[in-house]
Amino acid sequence: MTSPVPSPAPAIALASFRPARWLANPHLQTLTPRLLRPRTLGWRSEWFDLPDGDEVELSWVTPEPPSPTAPLFVLFHGLEGSIASPYARDLLGAAKDMGYRALLMHFRGCGARPNRRPRAYHSGDTGDARVLFEALLERYPEAPRFACGVSLGGNMLLKLVAEPEVDALGLSGAIAISAPLDLAACAERLGQGFSRVYERHLLGSLKRKVVERLKCGELPLTVDARTVSRLKRLRDYDDVVTAPLHGFKDAADYYAKASSGPVLGNIRVPTLLLHAADDPFMPADIIDRFPERSSLLHMEVARNGGHVGFMERRGSRLEPWLGRRVGDQLKTWRDELGGPAFPQPESP
Secondary structure (H helix, E strand, O other): OOOOOEEEOOOOEEOOOOOOHHHOOHHHHHHHHHHOOOOOOEEEEEEEEOOOOOEEEEEEEEOOOOOOOOOEEEEEOOOOOOOOOHHHHHHHHHHHHOOOEEEEEOOOOOOOOOOOOOOOOOOOOOHHHHHHHHHHHHHOOOOOEEEEEEOHHHHHHHHHOOOHHHHHHOEEEEEEEOOOOOHHHHHHHOOOHHHHHHHHHHHHHHHHHHHHHHHOOOOOOOOOHHHHHOOOOHHHHHHHHHHHHOOOOOHHHHHHHHOOHHHHHHOOOOEEEEEEOOOOOOOOOOOOOOOEEEOOEEEEEEOOOOOOOOEEEEOOEEEEHHHHHHHHHHHHHHHOOOOOOOOOOEOO
16 A cells, blocks of 8 residues: 555545534533434343454444455444444444445443453554454454544544554554544633533443452552542543553653644544534634644544434434435445545535
8 A cells, every 4th residue: 555645634524414503512412312212232241352362242233244454443442432432333334324334443441241351441442453454354354444433433443543553454544533632622611611511421331340440459559449430530540540550751741642632643444533512522723733644544524413313303213314324335345345435525
């Protein structure tokens, strides 16, 4: 694969998403998908062994395409997400509808059982995804491979497609949704106003898992379970748990090294980035902070949409626009497997 060609601030397209008039608020957009019944989806589980002796759970959408050459769609969820997340059902279902063999990789500890090793996952950890794609290349050598990452998974995927090692994985295209390009800025934003609600929810889920493992003496951390249980900020958690558990000096070091924004100019795979300007997890200028972008990166920004929300009205129903947009992209890639292309969105 040819090396990426950085270009100074390529034009950002205006996404086609339009919310219902009464649903333009970013918090309503963010929360509404959690209040609606998710798409019905069948899947089978596989426990996938990793080189260090750990494991992650793969959820394969069923029924699977009979042909071994059917294109593959791999989804990476957000912080504390899983196959149960509404956006996961929506995006995997969209891929299934387009004839893809679709699967979700749970990050370590996010599957149906705790992971084996004394570690977890983080926003810049591309190693497990790389191992998975190597395995898929062996299992389905003639199948085109595409990937999608949501929120934390989107940041991880952007890091992956900017690494030279991605050339050997045979990835034909990638999609990143609501990716926190600047982890430090996003952690600060989550501590402001109503966004504290999201921070408390995410932090609560993280703490429940790690507190139990600390009580059992499973994790090589100096912090105790009682201290972790009292943490109020995501940055504090990353300072005493995420960073030391994964080899970073502190939260600042983790955020600096794991953020995907600084490597957008190195992207080596055709990549679509979908973002909402009113995302309550991020500062409003987060896109503008990273003007150096690869010519292989196509960015679409909606004025509204919240964080992984993008709920639109279709007839009398509320439906997720993300599934429709990703489905359109997958159809385009399926029909043009010789060279992925992006549909032309509206002009700003």
